[in-house]
Amino acid sequence: MTDIAAVKEQLKKFIVETSFVPAEKVKDDTLIFVEGIFDSMGFLSLINFIEDNFKIKAADSELLEGNFESVNAISGFISRKLN
Numbered sequence: 001m002t003d004i005a006a007v008k009e010q011l012k013k014f015i016v017e018t019s020f021v022p023a024e025k026v027k028d029d030t031l032i033f034v035e036g037i038f039d040s041m042g043f044l045s046l047i048n049f050i051e052d053n054f055k056i057k058a059a060d061s062e063l064l065e066g067n068f069e070s071v072n073a074i075s076g077f078i079s080r081k082l083n
Contacts (some may be wrong), residue, residue, distance in 0.1 A: 007054075007075045014049050015071070018042060028071045043068065050074070056081040 008028060016023045019037045032038045040045065046068065047058055058067075060072065067077040 004075050004079060006011065007078055008071050010053065011071050011074055017047075018045055026071065031069050031078070032067070032071075033069060052054060054082065055077050069079070 001017065012026050012044060015021070015026050015037060021037050025035075026032070027039065030037070033043070040068060047063070051057055058077075058081075062077070066073060068074055
């Protein structure tokens with residue numbers, strides 16, 4: 001079983017460190033692409049981070065906005081891949 005709270009904290013830390021936005025701007029439901037926190041390069045960094053840190057591989061068919069639009073969505077994707 002995946003500790004979702006720990007996954008969310010790792011994701012938030014990565015997003016803040018990579019995008020240089022204030023931590024309080026990155027909430028579980030913040031739309032990171034709509035808000036301009038990440039662009040396409042940020043997305044590539046995010047995919048690499050997920051693959052390296054959680055040892056999962058995102059298939060091309062899984063690279064959908066719905067899987068990566070927020071911390072909630074990303075943690076759900078990671079949880080589904082690990083379980």
